[in-house]
Amino acid sequence: MDRVNKETRTQIMKKVKSTGSGIEERIRKELWKRGLRYRKNVKSLLGSPDLAFKNYKIVIFIDSCFWHGCNLHCRMPESNKDYWIKKISRNKERDLEVSKYYNENSWTLIRIWEHDVKNNIDEVINKISKDVVIIILSEYSRFRWT
Ligand SMILES: [Zn+2]
Numbered sequence: 001m002d003r004v005n006k007e008t009r010t011q012i013m014k015k016v017k018s019t020g021s022g023i024e025e026r027i028r029k030e031l032w033k034r035g036l037r038y039r040k041n042v043k044s045l046l047g048s049p050d051l052a053f054k055n056y057k058i059v060i061f062i063d064s065c066f067w068h069g070c071n072l073h074c075r076m077p078e079s080n081k082d083y084w085i086k087k088i089s090r091n092k093e094r095d096l097e098v099s100k101y102y103n104e105n106s107w108t109l110i111r112i113w114e115h116d117v118k119n120n121i122d123e124v125i126n127k128i129s130k131d132v133v134i135i136i137l138s139e140y141s142r143f144r145w146t
Helices: 006-033 081-104 114-119 121-145
Strands: 051-053 058-063 108-113
Touching: 006 051, 006 058, 006 114, 006 121, 051 121, 058 081, 058 114, 058 121, 081 108, 108 114, 108 121, 114 121
Parallel strands: 058 108
Antiparallel strands: 051 058
């Protein structure tokens, strides 16, 4: 059994979440430095994407290993294990629904794992900016030449 009560456990888990926000912040700063102007925490879009380029129909989600149930790193707390298993599997289902919605409506969806950012943030930033720039350029040429 866990020695902390339910409330304390919830507080600890919220801290886990805010560690994830630190990662979002690093990505935002890097993209901004490269001149990519996004909106953040876009509540008007399904699933409130962490970043979005609305004009170009691009959404970016940065998924924390715990809250999104990463197979490699998500460890369920010992206390209230059933509660957490249910909660995390609901989150995963929601992620699938959200992804499906964007794929079906011709959005570009980019999902990034927390562990990818921790392992190699440069690679993540390069990939995001490459994808975004390609889309912006193709939109630009479409407007320009047709
Ligand atoms: Zn992970």
